[in-house]
């Protein structure tokens with residue numbers, strides 16, 4: 344057990360803060376977006392800069408402490424019990440280079456910060472559906488967002504990664520400096536160190552035509568079948584997903600969506616707004632609309648396409664990639680999450696993939712799941728009384744679509760369900776990731792990561 348005497352030298356050498364379990368603020372720093380994940384590290388280092396991370400890693404390695412990293416806690420699935428938790432949320436520097444169309448961000452930056460900084464230059468990043476997610480954690484896992492069909496994964500556009508590896512060395516990693524490590528860092532999510540800075544490309548998207556269309560759940564079958572027929576004909580500029588929602592009667596939830604089943608069609612068209620509007624017209628005609636926010640919108644408001652929750656909540660989620668979505672698959676989804684079903688699943692979502700998602704980037708990376716055509720995702724609340732019902736009901740959604748499974752998941756969408764997490768990569772990619780991890784972290788310092796690395800211990 345660490346005590347104040349032991350950590351005093353570390354505190355004196357860093358600009359950030361060292362916290363032990365009895366310190367005020369310790370508990371707040373362990374909790375993240377998913378309140379169902381409770382973690383209890385021996386010590387927290389709230390790093391203020393890359394040098395702090397170097398010193399923290401050196402301190403932990405010298406004492407045999409395993410290390411976990413947290414920016415926002417959106418992706419905390421393996422609790423950091425024991426060891427050191429490096430919290431990067433104070434590392435918030437963001438620089439935009441409008442000439443080169445790049446952003447350079449520190450480890451704790453969230454997507455909305457990049458969106459707001461890039462917007463005045465008419466540029467946009469490849470963020471995810473929620474803009475309070477951390478840039479680094481998202482991108483290390485590939486990063487499949489609302490413009491993915493147009494531009495691919497966020498990881499496909501990374502130019503440089505700065506990280507501290509388990510030997511305590513601060514490294515600048517590019518395609519030229521270390522091709523293997525650069526490949527693994529973009530999509531491998533197997534914790535090869537603590538990333539302190541990331542540089543990536545931005546897209547010329549000042550506005551988009553898009554938003555959300557909400558309809559009564561009684562039209563779910565008509566909407567889902569129409570969506571399935573419609574999306575497969577869309578060009579790469581058009582991105583869409585659809586979700587069956589069961590939202591609670593709570594402040595913040597628009598009145599027409601409370602305590603009932605609704606269907607939410609999300610749409611983002613990059614390019615000519617008139618072309619985007621005419622491509623979307625068939626979906627507007629399927630059923631009476633409760634709320635329609637689909638319009639020309641500044642990119643700064645992109646979080647309104649999905650309307651993900653912004654406040655922390657206890658949740659359980661799972662997902663699966665699909666190779667196809669025939670009419671029978673839509674019927675199977677309706678059987679477990681459609682009208683008349685009593686389920687705690689608050690969101691059962693289908694995302695349309697393909698387009699640029701299927702294309703390898705110029706510099707190859709470890710992103711898995713490129714061949715899949717759709718992603719199915721289910722999430723529900725996890726209060727103690729739903730501890731069994733929510734996981735069972737979420738799994739029922741992915742199991743119902745099993746006949747059309749592409750045989751894996753996107754690692755960022757894997758969520759709470761640790762079953763089959765290694766299926767996020769094909770055998771060859773996984774073996775290469777394991778080898779690179781073994782080379783850079785032979786003693787398993789970063790053992791709280793996804794089981795790419797853990798499975799061999």
Ligand SMILES: Cc1cc2nc3c(=O)[nH]c(=O)nc-3n(C[C@H](O)[C@H](O)[C@H](O)COP(=O)(O)OP(=O)(O)OC[C@H]3O[C@@H](n4cnc5c(N)ncnc54)[C@H](O)[C@@H]3O)c2cc1C
Nearest residue numbers: 413414415416417418419471472477480481486487538755
């Ligand atoms: C509401 C919501 C919406 C989402 N939408 C999308 C989406 O549209 N597309 C998508 O692809 N994903 C999406 N995700 C998944 C999300 O991208 C992952 O959970 C991601 O890991 C979150 O990163 P974070 O830093 O915010 O979370 P954290 O919990 O802070 O970090 C998660 C993990 O990322 C790694 N990590 C974080 N920082 C560092 C670092 N500095 N160095 C090394 N490793 C680090 C660690 O393994 C850490 O355990 C969503 C998640 C939520 C909860």
